[in-house]
Amino acid sequence: MARRGIPRSFLLGLMKVLVVGSGAREHALVWKLRHSPLIGELYCAPGNVGMAKSADRVPIDTSSIVELADFAASIKIDLTVVGPELPLSLGLVDEFQKRDLPIFGATKASAEIETSKVFAKEFMTKHKIPTAHFDVAGTAEAARAILKRRKKAYPVVLKVDGLAGGKGVVVARDKKEADEAIETMLVERRFGSAGDRIVIEDCLEGLEASFFALSDGQRVLPLVTCQDYKRLNDGDEGPNTGGMGGYSPSIHIDADAFRVIMDSILIPTIAGLAAEGRPYRGVLYAGLMLTKAGPRVLEFNARFGDPEAELIAVRMKSDLVPVLQATLAGRLDEVSIEWLKARSVCVVLAAPGYPGEPKIDTPITGIDAAAAMDGVEVFHAGTNVKDGKFVTAGGRVLSVTAVGASFAEAAQRCRAAADAIQFDGRHFRTDIARDAVEALSHKS
Numbered sequence: 001m002a003r004r005g006i007p008r009s010f011l012l013g014l015m016k017v018l019v020v021g022s023g024a025r026e027h028a029l030v031w032k033l034r035h036s037p038l039i040g041e042l043y044c045a046p047g048n049v050g051m052a053k054s055a056d057r058v059p060i061d062t063s064s065i066v067e068l069a070d071f072a073a074s075i076k077i078d079l080t081v082v083g084p085e086l087p088l089s090l091g092l093v094d095e096f097q098k099r100d101l102p103i104f105g106a107t108k109a110s111a112e113i114e115t116s117k118v119f120a121k122e123f124m125t126k127h128k129i130p131t132a133h134f135d136v137a138g139t140a141e142a143a144r145a146i147l148k149r150r151k152k153a154y155p156v157v158l159k160v161d162g163l164a165g166g167k168g169v170v171v172a173r174d175k176k177e178a179d180e181a182i183e184t185m186l187v188e189r190r191f192g193s194a195g196d197r198i199v200i201e202d203c204l205e206g207l208e209a210s211f212f213a214l215s216d217g218q219r220v221l222p223l224v225t226c227q228d229y230k231r232l233n234d235g236d237e238g239p240n241t242g243g244m245g246g247y248s249p250s251i252h253i254d255a256d257a258f259r260v261i262m263d264s265i266l267i268p269t270i271a272g273l274a275a276e277g278r279p280y281r282g283v284l285y286a287g288l289m290l291t292k293a294g295p296r297v298l299e300f301n302a303r304f305g306d307p308e309a310e311l312i313a314v315r316m317k318s319d320l321v322p323v324l325q326a327t328l329a330g331r332l333d334e335v336s337i338e339w340l341k342a343r344s345v346c347v348v349l350a351a352p353g354y355p356g357e358p359k360i361d362t363p364i365t366g367i368d369a370a371a372a373m374d375g376v377e378v379f380h381a382g383t384n385v386k387d388g389k390f391v392t393a394g395g396r397v398l399s400v401t402a403v404g405a406s407f408a409e410a411a412q413r414c415r416a417a418a419d420a421i422q423f424d425g426r427h428f429r430t431d432i433a434r435d436a437v438e439a440l441s442h443k444s
Helices: 024-034 065-074 085-089 092-098 117-126 140-149 175-187 255-275 308-315 320-329 367-371 407-420 434-443
Strands: 015-021 039-046 079-082 134-137 156-160 169-172 198-202 207-216 220-222 231-233 237-240 245-248 281-291 294-301 343-350 376-380 383-386 389-392 396-404
Touching (some): 024 308, 024 376, 079 092, 117 294, 140 175, 140 198, 156 175, 175 198, 207 308, 207 320, 220 255, 245 407, 255 281, 308 376, 308 396, 343 407, 367 376, 367 407, 376 407, 396 407, 407 434
Parallel strands (some): 015 079
Antiparallel strands (some): 156 169, 207 281, 231 237, 245 343, 281 294, 343 396, 376 396, 383 389
């Protein structure tokens, strides 16, 4: 029995943990952490209505760096886990480290591998990490001059240098589309200071895949692979989004490719960052194109992806807390991660208008029914509660995630759960994991 006025977690020596963020990625992290017997008190800032079942919400925005550190210090948080890229780019980890507050995430300097496309491309060139050939332009005139002298004309990829919420990338199929992208990025300045410079690079051909690994500054511990779907519509049609779903593991990364990715990309990247005085501690995501010439890096992210975090969380059998602690302590060589042999599939339910201006405050039904299905977890992203009912509050509304003994079973469970959830204008892709199901059925 706890003494009156003294938290049970204090008497048992349990941890206080804070998760920073408010999307489905952070909901998945909260869900996974809640299963740890080491945690007594779990907080999320600012969190969302779905997380409220598992963690206490703290009304502090992810951009409020000092306020987040003040809160963590005031209640003696034992571990903070950072979800989104914005607080990393603003130096949240640096602020916590100044105060000796344990935090899982990349420093501002090491997170530049994500926050600046120009830095990332120049870093990869310097450290011989395979990526597409590129040029950098700071004006529309310079960009057009680069396009004129390119030997390989189209398609070509144009990316703003800074963070743009997954919307600062254009694959231009011809000169007209390239000119429109240059106008948007460098003349209209639609992405603000994130578009002060742009990267113009070759368009690689192949299959995309997501590779995640933890690093303690020196060592690299790989996580399970994932396959995600960025386009809005079935068949990879429509505009790019923050992610419409995915599955794990990727069927396109075999044991040989796995070793090549580790040896030629992940290990040299961590070593290169350490050599440049930017030791990387946290999770590193490599967005890859699997070309005929081998894996090439499309981009790095300094945090878990979304929906990949959901796919990884439901497959991780080990307690996440000791793994995070080993990462911070520089002891990754002392831990291993056990994974479920099950496959996972995630389908994102989007509001009408996404990835543009989404319609919000639309009532949602069926969430509890979907979550009650075998092997299904429903992670909240853009939701709110009005008059006691869930309503839409963003573009990506819910991440419906399922595990199964096979991709077919996981996909079937995921689709049934997605169908059970209803709101006006609801949109989701119906072909998530279809390639995995079909490829494996042909083998059998």
